[in-house]
Amino acid sequence: MSVLRNISSGLRSLFRKEQVSQELDEELNGFLEMAAKEKMKQGMSRIDALRAVRLERGNLEVTKEVVRAAGWESFVETLWQDLRHGQRVLCKSPGFAAVAVITLALGIGATTAIFSVVNAVLLRPLAMEEPAHVVFVQETWQGIFPGLSVGNFADLKRESTSFAELCASNNASFNLEARELPERVDGEIATPNYFTTFGVQPIAGRVFTAEEDKPGQARVVVISERLWRTRLHGDPSIVGQLIRINGLPTTVVGIMPRSFDPLLSNSNLWVPAAYTAEQLADHDSHYLNVMARLKPGTSQGQAQSELNVIARRLQQQYPMDNQDRGFRLQPLTTALLGDQRLSLRMMLAAVGVLLLIACANIANLQLARSRTRQKEIALRAALGASPNRIVRQLLAENLVLGIAGGVVGVFLAYWAVAWIIAHGPGEIPRLDQSRIDAGTLAFGCAVALLSGFLFGLAPALRSASTRLSEVFKSSTGISGGSRDRVRSLLVVGEVSLALILMAGAGLLIRSALLVSHLDPGFDAANVVVGRVGLPDPGYHDPAVARQTFERMTTAAATLPGVESVAVVSRAPLAGGGSSNGLLAEGKALDPGNLVNSQLQIISPNYLSTARVPLKAGRDFAPQDTRDHTLVTIVNETLARTMWPGENPIGKRFACCESGPKGHMDPVWHEVVGMVADVRAWGLDRQVQPEFYMPLAQMPPSAWDWIGRTMDLVVRTRGGVIPIHELQSTVASVAPAVPIYRLSTMQQKISSTLERSHFDTFLLAIFATTALLLSSVGIYGVLSYMVAQRTRDIGIRMALGASQAQIVCDVLGFGVRLAGIGLAIGLLAALAATRLLSSLLYGVRPTDAVTFAAVSLILLVVALIASYLPARRATRVDPIVALRYE
Amino acid sequence: MADKPSDLVQGTLDMLILKTLALEPMHGYGIAVRLEQMSKGVFRLNAGSLFVAFHRLQRDGLIRSEWKATENSRRAKYYVLTDHGRKRLNSETREWGRQVAAIARILETS
Numbered sequence: 001m002s003v004l005r006n007i008s009s010g011l012r013s014l015f016r017k018e019q020v021s022q023e024l025d026e027e028l029n030g031f032l033e034m035a036a037k038e039k040m041k042q043g044m045s046r047i048d049a050l051r052a053v054r055l056e057r058g059n060l061e062v063t064k065e066v067v068r069a070a071g072w073e074s075f076v077e078t079l080w081q082d083l084r085h086g087q088r089v090l091c092k093s094p095g096f097a098a099v100a101v102i103t104l105a106l107g108i109g110a111t112t113a114i115f116s117v118v119n120a121v122l123l124r125p126l127a128m129e130e131p132a133h134v135v136f137v138q139e140t141w142q143g144i145f146p147g148l149s150v151g152n153f154a155d156l157k158r159e160s161t162s163f164a165e166l167c168a169s170n171n172a173s174f175n176l177e178a179r180e181l182p183e184r185v186d187g188e189i190a191t192p193n194y195f196t197t198f199g200v201q202p203i204a205g206r207v208f209t210a211e212e213d214k215p216g217q218a219r220v221v222v223i224s225e226r227l228w229r230t231r232l233h234g235d236p237s238i239v240g241q242l243i244r245i246n247g248l249p250t251t252v253v254g255i256m257p258r259s260f261d262p263l264l265s266n267s268n269l270w271v272p273a274a275y276t277a278e279q280l281a282d283h284d285s286h287y288l289n290v291m292a293r294l295k296p297g298t299s300q301g302q303a304q305s306e307l308n309v310i311a312r313r314l315q316q317q318y319p320m321d322n323q324d325r326g327f328r329l330q331p332l333t334t335a336l337l338g339d340q341r342l343s344l345r346m347m348l349a350a351v352g353v354l355l356l357i358a359c360a361n362i363a364n365l366q367l368a369r370s371r372t373r374q375k376e377i378a379l380r381a382a383l384g385a386s387p388n389r390i391v392r393q394l395l396a397e398n399l400v401l402g403i404a405g406g407v408v409g410v411f412l413a414y415w416a417v418a419w420i421i422a423h424g425p426g427e428i429p430r431l432d433q434s435r436i437d438a439g440t441l442a443f444g445c446a447v448a449l450l451s452g453f454l455f456g457l458a459p460a461l462r463s464a465s466t467r468l469s470e471v472f473k474s475s476t477g478i479s480g481g482s483r484d485r486v487r488s489l490l491v492v493g494e495v496s497l498a499l500i501l502m503a504g505a506g507l508l509i510r511s512a513l514l515v516s517h518l519d520p521g522f523d524a525a526n527v528v529v530g531r532v533g534l535p536d537p538g539y540h541d542p543a544v545a546r547q548t549f550e551r552m553t554t555a556a557a558t559l560p561g562v563e564s565v566a567v568v569s570r571a572p573l574a575g576g577g578s579s580n581g582l583l584a585e586g587k588a589l590d591p592g593n594l595v596n597s598q599l600q601i602i603s604p605n606y607l608s609t610a611r612v613p614l615k616a617g618r619d620f621a622p623q624d625t626r627d628h629t630l631v632t633i634v635n636e637t638l639a640r641t642m643w644p645g646e647n648p649i650g651k652r653f654a655c656c657e658s659g660p661k662g663h664m665d666p667v668w669h670e671v672v673g674m675v676a677d678v679r680a681w682g683l684d685r686q687v688q689p690e691f692y693m694p695l696a697q698m699p700p701s702a703w704d705w706i707g708r709t710m711d712l713v714v715r716t717r718g719g720v721i722p723i724h725e726l727q728s729t730v731a732s733v734a735p736a737v738p739i740y741r742l743s744t745m746q747q748k749i750s751s752t753l754e755r756s757h758f759d760t761f762l763l764a765i766f767a768t769t770a771l772l773l774s775s776v777g778i779y780g781v782l783s784y785m786v787a788q789r790t791r792d793i794g795i796r797m798a799l800g801a802s803q804a805q806i807v808c809d810v811l812g813f814g815v816r817l818a819g820i821g822l823a824i825g826l827l828a829a830l831a832a833t834r835l836l837s838s839l840l841y842g843v844r845p846t847d848a849v850t851f852a853a854v855s856l857i858l859l860v861v862a863l864i865a866s867y868l869p870a871r872r873a874t875r876v877d878p879i880v881a882l883r884y885e
Numbered sequence: 886m887a888d889k890p891s892d893l894v895q896g897t898l899d900m901l902i903l904k905t906l907a908l909e910p911m912h913g914y915g916i917a918v919r920l921e922q923m924s925k926g927v928f929r930l931n932a933g934s935l936f937v938a939f940h941r942l943q944r945d946g947l948i949r950s951e952w953k954a955t956e957n958s959r960r961a962k963y964y965v966l967t968d969h970g971r972k973r974l975n976s977e978t979r980e981w982g983r984q985v986a987a988i989a990r991i992l993e994t995s
Contacts, residue, residue, distance in 0.1 A: 005945075009944055028936070063933040070937045070940050071944065
């Protein structure tokens, strides 16, 4: 009640100022009159009476001020006055205002833009119910974190009590035939409680029932709203209709909302997992994504301890498959977005540093101005303005700058966010959802106000503490030593911050250059790659599947401009792949002796088509079929890991299948060749042990591992890429089967580097801006110093100092500032760049070459920035200087 | 002692004003004179502290004001005690009595 009254009365004083002030005048005048009348009754003259009242009761003008200042509204009013005054002052020096606003807008714009990206990618909760309670479960084995085997998932689901829901899915892609050309669509094979785990309801229809999750039931699918609107034209009657998936008619039972993408994998459809008894007993294939919702009141730590107990039991029960295997729980958000954290935080830190440099620059400009404004401020103080009021007024001036910079900065940020979305790497999840919204705007405003405060406070306090007598005394205007020290300190700080950014950017650039010169291990020029997945129903028979791929390569090889065509289960840089544990001959059959290695199933001409250099032994030949000795070709890394220092040719290892005598009966593969390492996972990634197996010798079950999907590798003679011819060739051999992810090898290579190039590019821009801003800082301090010392310089020149000496002096001062900043920056950068180590390839975070190079660049720029004021100093005419003031 | 009242504990002046207004509505000068009379000249009130106190009491809803003609047919702002103000005066008077008694006891014993 009283607060309301307070506000309304305050608002009345603000908006009906005239009336309120008039009333107060009238009341006080009445008071004065009545008091004076009283005095006059005692015989005083009117003038004496009025004077006596004033003596007794105090000056009524002061009383008015005191009463007016009593309410909160007076604060608002003076603030408004201060802001308007600030704006007027700034309009009087448009040059300064423009420089300050642009500097600040750069800082605020960059910070706001990067923050909106961080907000969209990292901070915004996942689109599901209580995402904090959803965890991601992985196995842990020899330092890697594979998915769960179906068997382990089933056991976990049966035995754990910590979870309200525990579900599994694995990513898959499907041939979808709906109305038009066949298309490959990404989706998931999920358990029926997948949707309830995330607590999201379909927008139409329903999700799977437990009944539909049994092998051999009618085929059903839940589709995404995106797929429904694009491919199925938003057909309102789609629920209940049949669409053909992998060649089989499947009933659409429900549509999930557009926002539903719990694993951020752009899934467009979900089919029931319907694990068979055989799958449920399999503890050896580790590929399931497992997600769980913690029971209310159960902590992640408690759930983890329960999983540890279950893991120990599983180790005892399945010693072959589960030895050394544990489980790891992570919040889903961490599992999905953890990789993004480092580089996004790096960006945020970088723009923060940029903003600090911008603020330091403006503080510097303000300090310079505050000296020329000393007399104005002293005069105000002499007229009775309290130090408080002066600080407030100067701060308000900076606030105006901050607001102006913020407005321009937000416009910059709009543009920058649009640019980042358009050019940013596609692999960052949710990047396309970055936008300037209320949250980021609030962030931008807070940054603007805070920075206005930050760069305004030091100069304002300094001005307010100025002693009047000094100002009026020192009209010759030299002195001001401590102020110059503050300005020098600011410049030193700017330089060292800039150096940190430059060191980071330098390291990333050097790393990117090194990576771009790496040999991918094969000839990537003139190679086109596309994926083909044969649907299970028509191509279940391994012989049919193999013959289909063989016919496809033969047909494609006859296309004009094509030199040769091969198939491989995963082409380099195509992502994914399957791995196997290999046991070298002569070692005991113990899981500890297994070497984990990537498997590539290839047609015999693959290595020659991709031009992977053969280092020893022979290539596969057409006669390497299952009737003959099983043969394999290994890469150098596998040879080194398995038989260090020995010739691998003729050696044997067991893998991939078991012999007729059951689970423990090894099947031996003889190494007939060794090839160069192929950087199959990205140029900047560690090469994995890898072995190749001929298509004609693959175990029949391997068709299921690779999902009957292979990459067609086409070497052309250069010139036009025969995309349409390839599509129709594939369709002529396997009707209704699409070829997808069709692109050149060069494109695949650059897309794996897209991310690191983007990071490098952004950081380089920030570092360049930081360098420019801090050189402006150096320039500003030195020009100011030269202007202040015109008289000194004039005297020295009159006494015979040469121009060279003067230049040396000024340059020396500039270089000294830069040098101190450089030293501090180097120390800080050494500590800071350590955080970058995981983003670097082939460069240590303390790389001396990079540090030397950025230091040199910085010194050169500092010299240039110092040279201009130095030259101006030599133009001082001693006569004019001595007459100055 | 002329300027001392402004140094008093803030609530004291407010309480005295409320007490003065408990009898009848009064204008600012009337309140000042009444306070000085009742205190037998111990308090002489500065206009500044007096009007700030009016302002404060009004904001707190303890008094309200209206423009009326004085006995000399001048226009003056009269202050009136509200119900809320009357309650506050009672409670503060009690509290003041308790404190004064306590302070007096302490001063007598030591």
